[in-house]
Amino acid sequence: MLIPSDPNGPSHVNPLASRQPAVLVLEDGRTFTGQSYGAVGETVGEAVFNTGMTGYQETLTDPSYHRQVVVMTAPHIGNTGFNDEDDESSRIWVAGYVVRDPAVRPSSWRSTGTLEDALTAQDVVGICGIDTRALTRHLRERGSMKVGVFSGAAAARPVAELLSQVTEQPAMVGAALAAEVSTDQTYVVPAQGERRHRVVAMDLGIKGMTPELMAERGIEVHVVPQSATAQEILALEPDGVFMSNGPGDPATATHEIEVLRQVLDARVPFFGICYGNQMLGRALGFGTYKLKYGHRGINQPVMDRATGKVEVTAHNHGFAVDAPIDRESETHYGRVRVSHVCLNDDVVEGLECLDLPAFSVQYHPEAAAGPHDSAYLFDRFVDLMSTSKGESA
Amino acid sequence: MPKRSDISSVLVIGSGPIVIGQACEFDYSGTQACRVLREEGIRVILVNSNPATIMTDPEFADATYVEPITPEVVEAIIAKERPDAVLATLGGQTALNCAMQLYERGVLERYDCPLIGANVEAIQLGEDRERFKGVVERCGAESARSLICHTMDECLSAANDLGYPVVVRPSFTMGGLGSGFAHDEEELRRIAGAGLFASPTTEVLLEESILGWKEYELEVMRDHADNVVVVCSIENFDPMGVHTGDSITVAPALTLTDREYQRLRDIGIAVIREVGVDTGGCNIQFAVNPEDGRIIVIEMNPRVSRSSALASKATGFPIAKIAAKMAIGYTLDEVPNDITKETPASFEPTLDYIVVKVPRFAFEKFPLADSTLTTTMKSVGEAMAIGRSFTEALQKALRSLERSDSAFHWRGATPTQEEGRELLAQAQRPTDGRIVLLQQALRSGLSVEEVHEVTKIDPWFLDQIALINEVAELVAAAPSLDPQLLRLAKRHGFSDAQLAQLAGMSEPVVRGVRQALGVRPVYKTVDTCAAEFAAQTPYHYSTYDEETEVAPRERPAVLILGSGPNRIGQGVEFDYSCVHASFALRDKGFDTVMVNCNPETVSTDYDTSSRLYFEPLTLEDVLEVYHAEAAAGPVAGVVVQLGGQTPLGLAQALKDEGLPIVGTSPEAIHLAEDRGAFGHVLATAGLPAPKYGTATSVDEALEIARGIGYPVLVRPSYVLGGRGMQIVYNDDSLREYVAKATLASPDHPILIDRFLDDAIEIDVDALYDGEDLYIGAIMEHIEEAGIHSGDSACVLPPVTLGRAEVGRVRESTRKLAEGIGVRGLMNVQFALAQDILYVLEANPRASRTVPFVAKATGVQISKAASRIMLGESIADLRRDGLLPAEGDGTTLPPDAATCVKEAVLPFKRFLTQEGEVVDSLLGPEMRSTGEVMGLDTDFGSAFAKSQLGAYGGLPNDGTVFVSVANRHKRAMIFPVKRLADLGFRLMATEGTADVLRRNGVRAEVVRKHSTGRGPDGEPTVVDLIYDNQVDMVVNTPESQEARADGYAIRASTTAMDKPIITTVQELAAAVQGIEAQRAGTLRVMSLQEHAEQLRAGRAS
Secondary structure (H helix, E strand, O other): OOOOOOOOOOOOOOOOOOOOOOOEEOOOEEEEEEEEEEEOOOOEEEEEEOOOOHHHHHHHHHHHOOOHHHHHHHOOEEEOOOOOOOOOOOOOEEEEEEOEEEEEOOOOOOOOOOOHHHHHHHOOOEEOOHHHHHHHHHHHHHHHEEEEEEEEHHOOOOOOHHHHHHHHHHOOOOOOOOOHHOOOOHHHHEOOOOOEEEEEEOOOOOOHHHHHHHHOOEEEOOOOOOOOHHHHHHHOOOOOOEEEEOOHHHHHHOOOOOOOHHHHOOOOOOEEEEEHHHHHHHHHOEEEEEEEEEEEEEEEEEEEEEOOOEEEEEEEEEEEEEEOOOOOOOOOEEEEEEEEEEOOOOOOOEEEEEEEEEEEOOEOOOOOOOOOOOHHHHHHHHHHHHHOOOOOO | OOOOOOOOOOEEEEOOOEEOOOOOOHHHHHHHHHHHHHHHOOEEEEEEEOOOOOOHHHHHHOOOOOOOOOOHHHHHHHHHHOOOOEEEOOOOOHHHHHHHHHHHOOOOHHHHOOOOOOOOOHHHHHHOHHHHHHHHHHOOOOOOOEEEEEEHHHHHHHHOOOOOOOOEHHHOOOOHHOEEEEOOOOHHHHHHHHHHHOOOOEEEEEEEEOOOOEEEEEEEEEEOOEEEEEEEEEEEOOOOOOOOOOHHHHHHHOOOOHHOOOOOOOOHEEEEEEHHOOOOEEEEEEEEOOOOOOOEEEEEEEEHHHHHHHHHHHHOOOOHHHHHHHHHHOOOOHOOOOOOOOOOOOOOOEEEEEEEEEEEEOOOHHHOEEOOOOOOOOEEEEEEEEEOOOOHHHHHHHHHHOOOOOOOOOOOOOOOHHHHHHHHHOOOOOOOOOHHHHHHHHOOOOOHHHHHHHHHHHHHHHHHHHHHHHHHHHHHHOOOOHHHHHHHHHOOOOOOOHHHHHOOOOOHHHHHHHHOOOOEEEEOOOOEEOOOOOOOEEEEEOOOOOOOOOOOOHHHOEEOOOOOOEEEEHHHHHHHHHHHHHHHHOOOOOOOOOOOOOOOOOOOOOOOOEEEEEOOOOOOHHHHHHHHHHHHHOEEEEOOOOOOOHHHHHHHHHHHHOOOOOOOOHHHHHHHHHHHHHHHHHHHHHOOOOOOEOOOHHHHHHHHHHHHOOEEEEOOOOOOOOOOOOOOHHHHHHHHHHHHHHHHHHOOOEEEEEOOOEEEEEEEEEEOOOEEEEEEEEEEEEEEEEEEEOOOOOEEEOOOHHHHHHHHHHHHHHHHHHHHHEEEEEEEEEEOOOEEEEEEEEEEOOOHHHEEEHHHHHHHHHHHHHHOOOHOOOOHHHHHHEEEEEOOOOOOOHHHHHHHEEEEEEEEEEEEEEOOOOOOOOOOOOOOOEEEEEEOOOOHHHHHHHHHHOOOOOOOEEEEEEEHHHHHHHHHHHHHHHHHHHOOOOEOOHHHHHHHHHHHOEEEEOOOOHHHHHOOOEEEEHHHHOOOOOOEEOOOOOOOOOOOOHHHHHHHHHHHHOEOOOOHHHHHHHHHHHHHHOOOOOOOHHHHHHHHHHHHHHHO
């Protein structure tokens, strides 16, 4: 258990004076005044809220949150500190962090430091002490929007100036961000135990747990950059191709969609998660659209329409595929059905090609953070590859 | 999958009387279940012996049996009603046990009515420790490691294997005899040695100790399509070693990373599947090693529980309601989330607030009991609070307990570190109020590490308490209360009273400053989804944040103040009245606004009232709720009369602040509560009262007592449940009492009354509208006056009162109602002695007996009371049909059934430090936790049923031991003779046996406990009782001082679960009951049939 060496522990100091003033400014002019949290300075991004009660470290290090200022609805953040094991990528990606009540003293046997130190070290500007529920309700009613967080000297600038800085940032619609978060170099995650399959995973913002869960199932995962071409991918002779989650507007992903079409043409088994689901949707000819305020949390009910079973799932998506959920669709690649739907709002949560070995889900079977209800999808991918190879599943 | 079509009627089994460990949370779950089933068009048959519950209101079921929950009685109900299925997972362990007995007796098969919810196999798997271990193992999880040993060598090697400390549990000994913790080899040799000796099979189980580990609970729901959701995670502030019911608990879990939490979730789901709970809720408890995260599964309950009630209130996800829907075939995705209306129930609630539950204890009622908190639950109630931070929720919860010493304080000088260490040493033993000791220890400057080392409480929680102390220091050091500072303190849950203490001001001044500076709470909503979707249900809590969510409204509102945490003397009965008022006033077009902080109740179900504020019942919190609601729309009134002493105690202060108190005015309440003023009311009305006096000093008390003549009844003023009440026989004990009582209640004087020996006590519940009086019922106590009315059995209609006496009671009641100025309900206690009707007390509020009266007479008097309070007259209500057109509770038809209410006492729960149960003697201080009702054609049968419902019943044959005080010897002869005639074998102590012999009754003389065994090992009575050779004990005390012999007899009888009769009146009743039982005339009758009989009788 982490117990700091100072015999009296960390002082909360003067809770009024220890933090610098900070202000959060929304695109529509609403502001919230609080105190600095993490790095002092300024940041802009898209304001989104996450309703998970656990897993802030996984959330912060999820590349899909690139360019987003994340509002945590859970009021106490940082209770279990920061550790060396739960990162989903090599760094914190959020553009800014908004919490109500940061923990001063973490408590966990795995903790190696405080969350706030990690935020400060990675220069992540945050704000605390604001009415996060009021902010969440605002975003729910008005939709996700541009936001800026300003602390220290920046917070003292005139609000009009801050507001224009907020509105000047580029919008999330039309933003191509996958290249910004993708790996530069191909790397290989070896299979655990006997290697059964080789998968090429295109990193559009991949979380570490995804190759981990594949590796557990005997898959050797070649993680390739977003810029990889179909030729490069197919040259690795994969048993399956995977496209990961990631940030940005799927409508901008012309390269990825072109790659995916060639993979489908080659009838190589395909599995996509999140952004990868949107890639499959667009490759099949469906549109994508921006949700009003997205799905970000680890409590979302999704029905597998083949079995009628409900999974409690982790979500992090601002965009969704526009496909008819009540019938099969005829596409260039044959028949396609919506395999999964979110029961809260009937948003498409999964696609399945009936004439091709390809499927994808909008949510996160790799969890991290979140429930493990959907881990079976990785087994389904394994089965698909086995069947495709002519092995018995 | 839609509803099952093969079920058109369901028998719901309730949980019986309120006892420690099984309280009104099952009224909440059962009420929800009944509602759901009826909404689905299913015929609901309900059995529950507890008349104080809302679920036993006739409108919640098609056939309501307030009958004992025993397999024989339930079989009779099944035979009569022929339900298609039995639902037993919503009535606690009582219902589950009864269901298992029905199964074992083949009743379920014989009548083709299977269990729904959990099946027999699942119940067995969940309940059987060994089999459950197998389940855990198959799920890939761990139980506590244990080894069975037969020799000391085996013990030593096992302990080395498991690591010290180890738990030693001898096999097959009674009540955990011989078990203990061994911290080293020497202790192990001693404890295991004794254990091996004590065990008839020379066998002990050594188990690894998980004391001090972190403790968690998950509430899990499953449907028959195998969809599973985790509704709530709960973390215990108190680590392993304290029963979760006695722990401070927090939702959601706050000190787990996602990886660890998901591991618990995976195990929980695997366990519910492996156990095979078909549908419904269950809870699973875990221990987590804080050093390395190792997880141990402790247990699971395949039914809804106290924790599920808490989880429902904490999340807004109504577990029992949804469990009932699952039981009749729905799946989670088919059921809408009540709060959002748009999203389905197949999701997991997420919280954007913190919930803290704190237990409320009653050790003051059992001064000899060991107050150490252990794995046996001892608390009698709980309060829950919601805040936007842990500190806020914790401080709100502590003040919700309504005890002066329950909240954190900064009185006096800051303790030195040395004093802090002393406090910490005390806090090592978990007790009621330990958290305040810890706060003081931290205040003294001890580090979180040091406190953690001793208590094992997670440093995160301790750090939060340190934070509260730091904020307190800031406030104390500040030159003035500025808005920023006030806001900061309020965000950490400080009350105006605490701030007043810190700032050296009075509470009203702090409040005035705060309000003038605009520092006021906002009200947020419990919405299951952290604001992701709009909430349609106004379930609110206060916090100091920016934005309030209280919606404007047009209809006039009525605020109803609830009764707070359950305690002895103020329990579910008061919740019943509050809920009734809410129903009645909603029907009349008001928006009802409930304020309460008790998570176990129906009143804090968001379905009960138009709006719910889950708030402490302190002046500050109630004023703020009123302020928020007055800003939202018109407020027609505030009801303080129905929630017991808690809201009544606030009445005057609320009125002074300008709140419209409806019903009996605070001034009238004062007339009834203040002894002097009440004496004046009595004198004016010409009503006699026992001689009394009011004393503020020892000398004064002695003078008054001598004037009145001993014995006298003494008590502090302004109490409920007879708290601190005692019968005093001489100067010495009076001196002692005054010294103690003054400490207990510094602001209030001591009341001294003449104690009426051998008087019949009469309880009256009545309605008064300023003109008309409606007597709800006159109840005759079975025990003599002097036993607290809450602990006394009573019968309705009164069995020995004549018409003339009833007339006098009516007249006296009317005079009191007029004199006090009652508008609504009033309860009066009379004592009839030597043909004089003395007024003992009058309470202008709903009483404990209101629900019993409503069920026994078929008239909803608390609904009527709420409408009278808002201006209607008794004549209006008679016209409206809420009250009978003619007559009242004194004019029940002559052939109406007789109803007996019997109290249920918790003595067995409380052990002295020597491990003996505490004395079961009844007295003027109330100690019962609950009640049952017996309803049958005559008194004997009804009494027999009440005993069956309360503790298992009177014997039909066997041995009765009799030992009575000299003054009772004459009265005992006839009933004991009757027992002999019925074939009972009699045993008696010498004196009692002599009297019996002279009257022609033979009784074997047995040795007294104090004389010890005889020269040839002849057993004492206590030995015989422990040896299961006695089936019933009659023991009346010589005086109120529990003498050693009597105590040992009563303690052994209580320990053996045998009927113990401590008054001669009860003996006479018991004999009638035994006669009725043996005659086989007991029959089951539903409340609906009973009400029909009453109606027919009234009409004819």
